[in-house]
Amino acid sequence: MKKRSVVSIVLFLCLGMFFVLPETASAATKNLEMSQISVTAATTTSVSLSWKKVNGAYGYYIYRASSKNGTYQKVAGLKKGKIVKYTDTGLSPSKTYYYKARVRYSKKYCKPVKAATKSVSFSDAKPAVTVAVYKSGSRVKWKAVSGATSYRVYRATSSGGSYSRIGTTSSSKLYYTDYSGTSGKTYYYKVRAAKWKSGKYTYSRYCSAVKFRTVSRVFVACGHGTDILGAWDSGCTYKSMSEAGLMLPITKSMVKYLRASGVYVYTDADANNNKNMLACVKWANKKRISAYMSIHCDWRYAPTGTLPLYKSSADKKLAQALNKGVRSNVSIATRGLSYRWDLYELSAPKAPAACIFETGSISKDYKKFKKHDAYGKGLAKGMCSYLGVKFAD
Numbered sequence: 001m002k003k004r005s006v007v008s009i010v011l012f013l014c015l016g017m018f019f020v021l022p023e024t025a026s027a028a029t030k031n032l033e034m035s036q037i038s039v040t041a042a043t044t045t046s047v048s049l050s051w052k053k054v055n056g057a058y059g060y061y062i063y064r065a066s067s068k069n070g071t072y073q074k075v076a077g078l079k080k081g082k083i084v085k086y087t088d089t090g091l092s093p094s095k096t097y098y099y100k101a102r103v104r105y106s107k108k109y110c111k112p113v114k115a116a117t118k119s120v121s122f123s124d125a126k127p128a129v130t131v132a133v134y135k136s137g138s139r140v141k142w143k144a145v146s147g148a149t150s151y152r153v154y155r156a157t158s159s160g161g162s163y164s165r166i167g168t169t170s171s172s173k174l175y176y177t178d179y180s181g182t183s184g185k186t187y188y189y190k191v192r193a194a195k196w197k198s199g200k201y202t203y204s205r206y207c208s209a210v211k212f213r214t215v216s217r218v219f220v221a222c223g224h225g226t227d228i229l230g231a232w233d234s235g236c237t238y239k240s241m242s243e244a245g246l247m248l249p250i251t252k253s254m255v256k257y258l259r260a261s262g263v264y265v266y267t268d269a270d271a272n273n274n275k276n277m278l279a280c281v282k283w284a285n286k287k288r289i290s291a292y293m294s295i296h297c298d299w300r301y302a303p304t305g306t307l308p309l310y311k312s313s314a315d316k317k318l319a320q321a322l323n324k325g326v327r328s329n330v331s332i333a334t335r336g337l338s339y340r341w342d343l344y345e346l347s348a349p350k351a352p353a354a355c356i357f358e359t360g361s362i363s364k365d366y367k368k369f370k371k372h373d374a375y376g377k378g379l380a381k382g383m384c385s386y387l388g389v390k391f392a393d
């Protein structure tokens with residue numbers, strides 16, 4: 001063995017002895033035992049513990065469980081023997097916890113000690129609130145507040161704005177569905193609990209405002225199907241094909257993609273085009289929608305290409321978006337947007353925007369119509385872009 005190697009082995013051993021010292025010392029600490037730890041304070045979210053300093057200890061480990069014989073998890077590793085207190089934070093109110101501890105390197109745990117967080121007074125309680133889309137509305141949900149006899153739900157159009165009460169529920173109903181919001185509009189919701197006692201109400205705190213955008217709602221009508229007298233209306237025809245027959249699969253495809261993107265759709269396509277335009281507009285006018293659209297194709301002598309029809313300036317924006325969506329997805333010409341003042345489905349809908357979308361000529365573009373999934377997807381993309389909704393592929 002070379003001299004250098006001997007030197008390094010000796011050096012290694014010396015250093016090893018030095019670094020291992022706490023470990024060898026831990027042989028003595030292995031049996032060190034903590035006396036009972038005690039609970040010195042508790043708040044609604046914290047528990048403070050203390051214990052007697054253990055001579056020779058290199059620190060302490062603190063463990064917590066939610067039942068006496070449950071699973072204890074380490075909440076603190078204190079690496080100094082002189083630290084004799086610890087505050088465990090981030091706990092839930094009115095809850096019982098169990099703590100135990102051991103000296104660092106020791107295997108011996110002290111007996112568990114029970115601790116309870118304080119309960120929040122009714123007037124200090126703050127309901128935990130979430131909002132999600134529910135059908136065509138916004139469902140406000142909250143966790144029960146102990147002592148509540150009812151809950152009140154408020155809404156505003158800005159977080160610091162003026163909140164008006166939109167609903168009251170009994171203590172057992174922990175949600176309220178708001179169907180009164182404008183389609184695709186951002187609102188702020190707050191909830192507070194109320195307690196009826198000795199002839200008067202006291203209230204909890206309001207929850208922090210929850211920002212939520214109402215689901216976007218639209219009406220998509222499939223052209224023709226039934227005439228205004230209730231008889232079958234095929235629309236225009238070419239060879240064995242009909243406008244109503246070609247437009248239904250396109251409408252269904254558009255509806256499918258819109259729903260997948262989270263848009264709430266009213267449509268006569270769900271019942272295979274069983275409604276005429278008067279019935280569609282009447283139905284749509286009862287709903288709080290962002291847009292009304294009707295899907296058609298042009299007769300056999302019409303030139304090739306799309307022809308979106310509009311009346312108002314909002315209609316025109318919708319028409320533009322739909323046309324762009326279609327042409328990004330289907331290779332088809334366009335005859336451009338066309339202003340029409342005389343059409344029922346542009347004048348009668350109360351929706352902020354309406355469009356009659358002529359998808360093309362039945363004789364020249366039917367092959368494009370037969371790729372109904374792509375055509376409907378293009379229309380859905382256009383509608384999503386108009387609504388400001390992310391299109392889900």
Ligand SMILES: [Zn+2]
Nearest residue numbers: 223235296297
């Ligand atoms: Zn038509």
